[in-house]
Amino acid sequence: MHMHENGIAHSHGTGHRHVHSAAEKKAVVNRLSKAIGHLEAVKRMVERDADCSEVLIQLAAVRSAINNTGKVVLKNHMNHCIVEAVEENDQDAIIKLNEAIDKFV
Numbered sequence: 870m871h872m873h874e875n876g877i878a879h880s881h882g883t884g885h886r887h888v889h890s891a892a893e894k895k896a897v898v899n900r901l902s903k904a905i906g907h908l909e910a911v912k913r914m915v916e917r918d919a920d921c922s923e924v925l926i927q928l929a930a931v932r933s934a935i936n937n938t939g940k941v942v943l944k945n946h947m948n949h950c951i952v953e954a955v956e957e958n959d960q961d962a963i964i965k966l967n968e969a970i971d972k973f974v
Contacts, residue, residue: 893945900938907931
């Protein structure tokens with residue numbers, strides 16, 4: 870387990886939690902909240918029989934928002950978790966990251 874410069878504990882391995890700064894967490898939660906709100910708006914568009922082309926455009930925007938949120942999570946993970954995993958020679962964390970990237974992209 871390591872302590873980040875902000876004093877938040879961070880650890881790797883099976884059964885351990887990844888804890889990031891409050892600002893990083895808030896940024897991701899805010900992005901997800903916006904994407905959820907946008908998706909709810911698209912759902913309402915479908916319920917009121919909005920133009921299919923407009924629905925598709927809005928779905929693409931939601932997908933883009935989710936993908937961008939994933940990029941933020943990935944960058945945070947690489948900047949904190951993977952840097953520490955490399956320092957600790959934690960191959961398990963690196964393998965898990967590779968698996969997650971395969972599923973994400």
